[in-house]
Amino acid sequence: MSQRTGKVYSVAGRPVFDSRALQVLAAAHEVVAMPGGWAMPMGRGSIRFSRVEARGELPGQEGGLYSVEVEGTVEPTALRSRLLGKGLAHGGTFETWPGAEAKACGSCGASCGCGPCRARHVDVTSEEESP
Numbered sequence: 001m002s003q004r005t006g007k008v009y010s011v012a013g014r015p016v017f018d019s020r021a022l023q024v025l026a027a028a029h030e031v032v033a034m035p036g037g038w039a040m041p042m043g044r045g046s047i048r049f050s051r052v053e054a055r056g057e058l059p060g061q062e063g064g065l066y067s068v069e070v071e072g073t074v075e076p077t078a079l080r081s082r083l084l085g086k087g088l089a090h091g092g093t094f095e096t097w098p099g100a101e102a103k104a105c106g107s108c109g110a111s112c113g114c115g116p117c118r119a120r121h122v123d124v125t126s127e128e129e130s131p
Helices: 019-028 076-083 100-105 115-120 124-129
Strands: 006-011 014-018 032-034 037-042 044-051 065-073 088-094
Touching: 006 019, 014 019, 019 037, 019 065, 019 088, 037 065, 037 076, 044 076
Parallel strands: 006 088
Antiparallel strands: 006 014, 014 065, 032 037, 037 044, 044 065
16 A cells, blocks of 8 residues: 655645645654644744644645744755655645635535535524524
8 A cells, every 4th residue: 555645735825734744744853732733843943833724625635734834943945855855745736725715705505614605504493493
């Protein structure tokens, strides 16, 4: 069986990792738990991976999604070699979060996960029966 690779995306110019990509990094580098995500210490700084909540899935995503933020002084060369190391694949580049345009309209249908559409397509009978 071949080993699965993690996906690294670029959304609005910022890197976003899926859970599998984070697992691949953790197998090769020190990664420590922090509230809302993980951190990878690097010299005089660290790379923080913060859980992305309430967003649609990205193509080929495995598990949750984590935005990436650099804290302190991290050399760009070291950052690139750590983040784009063996076992990671480019998942795609997006100007905005996929589906963000449709979610903003509030009329994208019953299957949409955005707040306006969920409120609009709620099963009123089930709410009335709740205590």
